[in-house]
Amino acid sequence: EIVMTQSPATLSVSPGERATLSCRASQSVSSNLAWYQQKPGQAPRLLIYGASSRATGIPARFSGSGSGTEFTLAIDSLQSEDFAVYYCQQYNYWPMYTFGQGTRLEIK
Amino acid sequence: QVQLQESGPRLVKPSETLSLTCTVSGDSISTYFWSWIRQPPGKGLEWIGYIYYSGSTNFNPSLKSRASMSVDTSKYQFSLKLSSVTAADTAVYFCARMQLGYYFDHWGQGTLVTVSS
Numbered sequence: 060e061i062v063m064t065q066s067p068a069t070l071s072v073s074p075g076e077r078a079t080l081s082c083r084a085s086q087s088v089s090s091n092l093a094w095y096q097q098k099p100g101q102a103p104r105l106l107i108y109g110a111s112s113r114a115t116g117i118p119a120r121f122s123g124s125g126s127g128t129e130f131t132l133a134i135d136s137l138q139s140e141d142f143a144v145y146y147c148q149q150y151n152y153w154p155m156y157t158f159g160q161g162t163r164l165e166i167k
Numbered sequence: 168q169v170q171l172q173e174s175g176p177r178l179v180k181p182s183e184t185l186s187l188t189c190t191v192s193g194d195s196i197s198t199y200f201w202s203w204i205r206q207p208p209g210k211g212l213e214w215i216g217y218i219y220y221s222g223s224t225n226f227n228p229s230l231k232s233r234a235s236m237s238v239d240t241s242k243y244q245f246s247l248k249l250s251s252v253t254a255a256d257t258a259v260y261f262c263a264r265m266q267l268g269y270y271f272d273h274w275g276q277g278t279l280v281t282v283s284s
Contacts, residue, residue: 093269102263103212103261103271103274148212155228158211
């Protein structure tokens with residue numbers, strides 16, 4: 060089973076600054092990785108697929124990078140609406156899909 | 168704009184079967200893979216399984232023996248059944264559209280199902 064590990068569990072960043080979130084796969088997932096944002100009481104929203112492609116309507120301040128086992132989601136110039144929980148998900152080993160445990164991005 | 172809406176009982180007794188339906192609007196159901204994903208309170212996301220419009224399915228091995236799915240293309244609906252539920256199955260259940268069968272690009276709002284006597 061592919062295990063996705065996200066770090067840190069909680070990240071405290073001030074508005075206007077840059078946040079960097081990490082996701083590590085227990086085996087290579089190539090570039091078959093997606094990122095989601097989830098706010099309290101809401102469904103997750105797709106941000107990034109293919110490790111670095113932004114989904115429709117996602118602002119350019121969100122960027123994804125990495126391949127193999129190490130991935131990063133960066134958020135530039137943090138806005139108030141960006142504080143949420145972020146999940147990574149691998150789909151390299153479809154039809155089995157696994158998520159990371161999430162990183163909570165909070166206001167510093 | 169595609170929209171998904173979950174429906175079904177919010178309270179299920181232990182050992183019984185959880186049944187949920189997802190209604191799709193704004194897009195054809197006959198083009199994509201459709202999934203169920205759940206999230207226990209305060210925890211992360213777990214993929215349950217998917218169904219294609221043809222009826223072919225695939226499930227998370229951890230749930231495979233208890234989960235089943237069906238699709239009704241005429242009603243733009245797909246459904247989940249999870250048998251022999253326990254308190255560990257208490258979660259928010261989301262239905263979602265899969266892009267290329269790989270990642271989840273549209274989600275329902277989710278519905279909390281509680282397993283309790």
